[in-house]
Amino acid sequence: MSVTINDVANEAGVSKSTVSKVLNHWTTISPATVEKVHAAIEKLHYTPNSRAVSFAKGATSNIVYLTNLEKDTAYRNPHMFDIMCGVHHTLSENNYSLMLVNTSEERYPGEKVSEVITSGSSDGLIIHGSAINKEIANLILDAGFPHIIIGHPSFESRLCWVDTNHALAGEYAAAHMIACGYTDVAFIGERKTDYISAQRQKGFMAGMLDRGFHIPAARIGNTDSSCQHAYSVTSDMLTQPVPPRAIVCENNTLALGVIQAVKDRQLSIPDDIAILTFDVYPYSSIIDPQLTIVDINVYDTGVQAGSMMIRKLQNPELLIQSYTTLPVIIQGESTRPLP
Amino acid sequence: MSVTINDVANEAGVSKSTVSKVLNHWTTISPATVEKVHAAIEKLHYTPNSRAVSFAKGATSNIVYLTNLEKDTAYRNPHMFDIMCGVHHTLSENNYSLMLVNTSEERYPGEKVSEVITSGSSDGLIIHGSAINKEIANLILDAGFPHIIIGHPSFESRLCWVDTNHALAGEYAAAHMIACGYTDVAFIGERKTDYISAQRQKGFMAGMLDRGFHIPAARIGNTDSSCQHAYSVTSDMLTQPVPPRAIVCENNTLALGVIQAVKDRQLSIPDDIAILTFDVYPYSSIIDPQLTIVDINVYDTGVQAGSMMIRKLQNPELLIQSYTTLPVIIQGESTRPLP
DNA sequence: CTGAAAGCGCTTACAG
DNA sequence: CTGAAAGCGCTTACAG
Structure with missing residues (x-):
């Protein structure tokens, strides 16, 4: 019923080996023959049966994106899907498909x-940081299975990974603050762990110190990562005799609490207190004022992971452990150079 | 190198046909033989080569999720991924894999x-509403390819689809308002198109009318779907001699504008104006006050689409065109029964 | 530069 | 209840 390589071979008057070679861009086929085969393919609307190709080649042209998917992941962690889109983009360009696991x-x-690994349903594994653990690490290392992990694993290993450099993002925050003229800057973060x-x-802190400004412990606030806690930690800080001139918030949720605390004390942003946060988040656009953000382009991280996977498939010996995507500053209304 | 069906057959002392039948749960195999084969499989850690299975069976156990993926889709349309997670869940339960296209x-x-369709890389196609068009419709109908579209296509056809009943969600909104005792209710929506x-x-409107309350044109506001426009449309409405007692906002973004307009006139929610909106959205949780929401569980829509696909694969003749997932009210602080 | 032939690892009529 | 054999549609040494 459907067109096979034999039909094409007959139509073109060559053997199916030759058709196969044309399909796989062998360089030993004469231009005239290539021409004939292409004409036959066009005429018959032939597409190779991908199941047969996979089987014969012993490879699938498929990569698995392994991740931890809960019912509300799409809302709680849209970054995971943004990364996936980046991965998909690169693989697709290289004629690989992406399977979600x-x-x-x-x-x-x-x-x-x-x-x-054992069913051979995929040529490689891209693993989102949320899904990696020691069991998985051992399985892929023992099998020597091509993989790229997105996010530095929390344990030492010979695993291949790409990650964004969060410390560098912190430095960018410091550099931006200093560039604006803010030298007394507080940091509101999550739990120390x-x-x-x-x-x-x-x-x-390193970025501030490099530029000659030491951040004392009193300027560091750790929270339980709730908006409410960020509010109270910030409120405490603002009642100190000398409040900070600017605040770096480790994420958008904390920033909401910080902003509320600042507003509730009738302070203005950025004239009294400048604010900066990290990452574009689903609700970044509706935060008032628009925050200055040190953003990590996680789509690009996905793109990088995809490229690394392609390289691994060509050269399985490659040990890839690298920080790739650079942070970028998105200027908002919450910081402004001092006059 | 890797274990094949022949190894298992040898180990168990049976033919590979028999092993295959055990693997495929044929009922004609004697319990004793099944036992022996299982023992051999265990011992050798055998997993069937999925490429070979696909090839021999002429089917892939794979379904494609076709959608329109842009760089920032993960943030702008998290629903698409929530649906995908639902689809994945059901397919996975039924031993199908999901490929993203x-x-x-x-x-x-x-x-x-x-x-x-032509490469045979997949047994069926689940198409997100954002990706469907006439070309695709014709291709799948001509090929008789198993498919489920998520979202009622905008054109008539014999396509199979599942959708949520948005009119029903509107009725739920009316019923909730009436139940709270609000009878003069405005509606702020998007463009009429x-x-x-x-x-x-x-x-x-039908829901209100059924309960005896006609909504006049002056209580309907159409916007360009921006928060700002919702603000101004609402402000106009609130300056009318008799402002509405409650407002239904067609989405979260509009609700932001509506809330601001209400607050700027020193009106309180819900004591002066009650507010209700549709859909849980990434920033629903940070809207103040927490809104009462008529939610569509889109994850469930995905689950339904997955089940329908499984049914289609078993019975390709099935014409599925149905509204599945029911809306549900999530009570917030923005509506409250009148005393 | 081209083709005949073996082979990839299963499934499935068919015969017994 | 079980097995021998053909076949799924390609790829790829190998020979010419």
Whole structure:
């Protein structure tokens, strides 16, 4: 019923080996033959059966995006999908397809990865940071399966990963504040155990120190990552004899609390207190005033991960462990150079 | 190198046909044989090669989720991913995988669908409303390819689709308002040409009328879908001699403008003006006050679409055109029964 | 530069 | 209840 390589071979008057070689861009076929085969393909509207190709080649041209998918992930963590879109973009350009696999409903840790590896349904694995754990790490390392992890794993290993440099983003925040003329800057972050928050804080403090400004402990506020807690921590800070001139908020949710605290004390942004935060978030656009943001282009992180995967497939020995995407400053109304 | 069906057959002392039958749950195999085969599979850690299975069966156990993916879709339209998660959940339960395909970078309309259909890389197509058009419709109908479209297509056809009943959601809004005792209720919607907004408005007005309350034209505000425009339309409405007692906002963005307009006139919510909107949105949680919402569980819509696809695969003749997921009221602080 | 032939690892009529 | 054999539609050494 559907057109096969044999039909094309007959139509073109060549063997199916030759058709196959044309399809796979072998350089040993004469231009005239290539021409004939293409004409036959056009005429018959032939498309190779991808199941047969996969089977014969022993490869799928498919990559799995492994992640932890809960019912409301789309709202709580849109970044995960933005990354996925970036990955998809690059793979698609390279004629790879992307299959979504969810680790959240596994019967045992590593179940899905085992399946992917042993069933041969995919040539490589891109693993979102939310899904990685030791079981999975061991499975892919033992099998030598091509993989890229998005986000630096929390444990040492020979895993391949790409990540954004959160400490660098913290430095960008410091540089921006100093450039505006703010030298007395506070930092409101998450719990001290939060990796990203700690990195950003570290980078921020180092960036300030490099430029000659030491941030004392009193200017650092750690929260339970709720808006409410950010509000109270900020309120406390603002009642100190000398309040800070500017505040760096580690994320948009904290920023909401910080802004409210500033407004409730009748202080104006940025004239009394300047504010900066990290990451464009779903509700960034409706925060009043529009915040200055140190943004990480996570779509680009996905694009990078996709490229790395393509490189791995060509050169499986490659050990990739790198910080890729650079932060970028999105200027809002919440910071302004001092006169 | 890797374990094949022959290895299992040897280990179990049966033919590979028999192993295959055990794998495919044929009922004609004796319990003793099944036992032996399972033991061999366990011992050898055998997993069937999915490429070979696909090829031999002529089917992939894979479904494509076709959608329009732009760089910032994850932020602008998280619903699309929530639906996708629902689809994935159901398919995964039924041992189907989900492949993501993007229509936004096609060289011509229908390119991706043609590829999917003719290459046989997938057994069915779930199409997000953002990706459907006449070209695609014709391709899948001509090929008789199993498909489910999420969202009622804007043109008549024999396509299979599932959708949520937006008019019904409008009725829910009316019923809730009446139940609270609000009878003079305004509706702020998008442009008149917006399908979802028009459906919600229609259902709302019908719901009010059914309960004996006619909504006059002066109580309907159409906007260009911006927060700002919602603000001005609402402000105008509130300066009328008799302002409405409650307002139904067709979406969260409009609600932001409406709330601001109400607050700027020193009116309190819900004591002076009650407010209700549709859909849980990324920033719903930070709107002050928390709004009462008529929500459509779009994850469930995805789940339904997945189930329908499974049914279609079993019975390709099935014509599915149905409204599935029911709306649900999420009570917030912006409406309250009158004393 | 081209083709005949083996083979990829399963499934499934068919025969027994 | 079980197995031998053909076949799914390609790719790829190999020979010429």
